[in-house]
Amino acid sequence: MTKIGTICYIKKDDEVLLQKKSKELFGGDKYNAPGGKIQEGETPEVAVIREVKEETGLSVSNLVYHGFIDFYDGDESQIAWQVHVFSTEEFEGELEVKTREGVHEWIHKNQMPYDRMWEDDKYFVPQVLEGKLIVEGNFYFEKGFGPIYKHSITIK
Numbered sequence: 206m207t208k209i210g211t212i213c214y215i216k217k218d219d220e221v222l223l224q225k226k227s228k229e230l231f232g233g234d235k236y237n238a239p240g241g242k243i244q245e246g247e248t249p250e251v252a253v254i255r256e257v258k259e260e261t262g263l264s265v266s267n268l269v270y271h272g273f274i275d276f277y278d279g280d281e282s283q284i285a286w287q288v289h290v291f292s293t294e295e296f297e298g299e300l301e302v303k304t305r306e307g308v309h310e311w312i313h314k315n316q317m318p319y320d321r322m323w324e325d326d327k328y329f330v331p332q333v334l335e336g337k338l339i340v341e342g343n344f345y346f347e348k349g350f351g352p353i354y355k356h357s358i359t360i361k
Contacts, residue, residue, distance in 0.1 A: 215294075
């Protein structure tokens, strides 16, 4: 069954808030933007607002919806994850630097640690940070979310 999630790139001046996931969690030790699973009855926007607040302590608003990406985990007939991608420059609250989810830090957009992020990020995150929209994205990982063996992404 497909898991549906969200992710939000929070921008401040020329920096982006990233989270280095706790080792014991899915994607542990990788840098990623805050986000998480959509709960039953939630829209992607409601879910991402809730997840960002839970993970960072920040309340986000004026979200830009960039589209969604489908991720496959060794089986091209089944989407493993569908992730709705958002960004914003509007937020308030006190950033919780360290939480159960991981450690948060502001990173300059020109120094994104793509070598320590999910392999797919280098294909779409720069576009999102420029404000572009994802029309369609598909990333096919080897089983166990190993290396990507093919992908397609259309950016508008």
